[in-house]
Amino acid sequence: MRSSFACRLAVSNVRQNRKFYLPYILASIGMIMMFYIVAYLASSKDLSKMPGAEYITFLMDIGVVMIGVFAVIFLFYINNFLMKRRMREIGLYNVLGMEKKHIGKILFIENFITSVISIAAGILLGIVFSKLVHMILAKIMGFDLPIHFRISGFAIAVTALLFGVIFLLVLLKNQMKIHLANPVELLRGSNAGEKEPKVRHILTVIGIICLGSGYVMAVAVKDPLHAVLLFMIAVFLVIAGTYLLFTTVSIAILKRLQKNKKYYYTPSHFTAVSGMLYRMKQNAVGMANICILSTMVLVMVSTTMCLNSAVTGIIDQATPKDITVSGMRSSYSSADSQYTVKEAEKIIGALKSSGEKHGVTISGIEYYRICTVKNSNDMCSLISSADYEKITGKKIDLQDDEVLAGGKLKLGSSNTLYGHALKIKEQKNDLGLGGTVAGINEAVLVGNENGVLKDVIRDAQKSGNVSSSQIIILCDSNGSLEQNKAVTEELNSGAGIVKATYFNANYREEVSNQFYGFTGGFLFLGIFLGIVFTFAAALIIYYKQISEGYYDKEKFEIFRKVGMSREEMKKSIRSQVLLVFFAPLAVAAVHVGFAFNIVYRMLTLFSITNISLFFSCTLITFAIFTVIYASVYAVTSREYYKIVK
């Protein structure tokens, strides 16, 4: 076969199948564009100069990996879909006397054309939009830095390489498939999925167990750190459970309905149950994909939205006053492990003199000290009753051997800590310290400084069990941004004011920049990936609508001839199609509902305790997503009805 002929054939194939190829190419372009932009941002020098840049760059790196992995899965999935549609045509070529190597050649040219177009257009659009996205990112983070238009050679190379390899693998897979198939199989190809699905009991049970245990984990977890650990496991279980739910559990249920003759042999159930059985077989994986993508979008966007809208509150908590100085030392074996009042005064002195030097009046100074000791496998923070009163504003009256216990404090059976008996005057989960001061563990012990606390610290220290000691000094300042900056910089450079492993003075704006960098970057990535996933879900929906359409067209005719009225038929098919398309969204909503607790627990790590804020963020995200989903459905169902009519 001459190459020019193969070329012409390939080009005309792509053109004739444009109903299938165009969305594929557009999706590839979109995916490549998004990938380029994230890769560009990850390697951008402008971005790394922004305040809070280290988080952004890190988050963009995560984005690069996520989109890359997703692109591989997604492009393979869509390609499967395309090939299934085209099997008959390829089989016909084969039967008409084209050798498999000729078909392979045509496929190669086709793939080459679509790949080159996708990669070139994707990178081009990526370059065009990268500046816009960069500006949006800066805006979200609240910075007004000049942004230069740059083209990142590195990002281009990475993008082209990654997608080149993906397309090559897709091509190899198609070639293999054709080589292994015989012409008759190929001819039958697009009808292959019509075998009746079988009930697979073991997988059904596994599916229910996966989903159930994922849900239980997500709902039961209380501790934020456990939540982070369990989150990945729960996500994995729920993803596995979702696939099994759609592929096997649904079929088991439908089969059961079919066995019930009284239920099954009535006009509405008869067509619906068997129709759904068939559709589930064809669409189960697609539906599971849509469901998982939707869940990801919903969780990601609602979480980042919540983070971003709570960020001012977080900053208020992290830096309640204009300037914060914190010192920490860890694993000191000498007697000076706990910061003393003298040391606190030394720092305050340095702060004041530095203030005077830069023309700033320092006022409203507060300080408190925290000592963290090991307690079996956990950490326990020790706070003096005087500091406790300062932080919470509550008066407490403790005897020297009395303590307040808070959070998850677990003591031995005889209520001893390092050999000292503790009289617990009061124990409750929330002592009112949570989220107020950075560096306080969940397990807290409050006692008089010169009482039992002192003995505990001393003996913990002897056995090398003091993990860290902290001092935090807060104050107001009447200075400008530059003055505050100068004061904190001077304090930071004058190391050795007190002994410390870590010593840092910062002013409010510095902290808020870091936070905005972090949460803004998060929000950006959340929305960005949300768009990518929504994109993908929309495309899967489109392909499903079209294939359903071709199938239903035949079915429509037969039903009409057997004596089902047009209206009955429309109603039945419409309800099935609606079910197929909105079931994934409904399941996603259930997933999000169950994920609420675990995500909320993780958010408390960022000092977000406003549960109603998170709730409304979730609700808003869900509402917006539903509108997008429904409009995708509306647009694509037009294609569907065009085919059916």
Added chain:
Amino acid sequence: MSILQVKNLKKIYTTRFGGAQVQALRDVSFSVGEGEYVAIMGESGSGKTTLLNILASLDRPTGGEVLLNGREITTISEKEISAFRRENMGFVFQNFNLLDTFSIKDNILLPLVLAEKPIDEMEAKLAPLAQKLGIHDILPKFPYEVSGGQKQRAAAARALITDPQILLADEPTGALDSNAADGLLKLFAQVNREGQTILMVTHSVKAASTAGRVLFIKDGEVFHQIYRADKSDEDMFAKISETLTVIAMGGVQDAK
């Protein structure tokens, strides 16, 4: 007594933008008596399929009337037509039109399910019919698992299970090998002997030669007809072939 009466049927197709008009049926009149087995023959494009679609109430004529058991079917409303079709007519198609999503059994029961009959009654009807058509052992299978002949017998069972006034068949042997075709034709002859009225559209001489009467359509009109009287299948075959040759030569109406 005639069960089906067709009077001066006309059908004109107009292209979408109202341009050219194509006359598919010019003026067709005939009637089918109760218990008769009538075959309609004609070349491609002679209007056979149009005629059958109108008889099946899947299409509406431009003029003329169709009476089934004395009832004018061309004026039945769209709402009632499906139920009417379901209760009075049975269909067998060239390409079987079985649904792949249903087992053979469910395919056959489909019209009864649509008519909301109780399941016990359905099964009571199905058992003897399946036995008679020789498909009782493939009932739980799916259409893609059985042969063409079996599929067509299943389709016939679906058509017969409602005890229709008339069985309409469109090229029922068209997609079958000659063995399966013979089997199906024997079956048609048998149910006809048991009193079932059959109207079959075909261009297979063999299929037509099993009928009691053969109508020939040409250019949208009934051109000629042959009665079996007491002819054997072989004589019918010869007679039909002869007529077709005459028609093909541009013969004269009622050449005899």
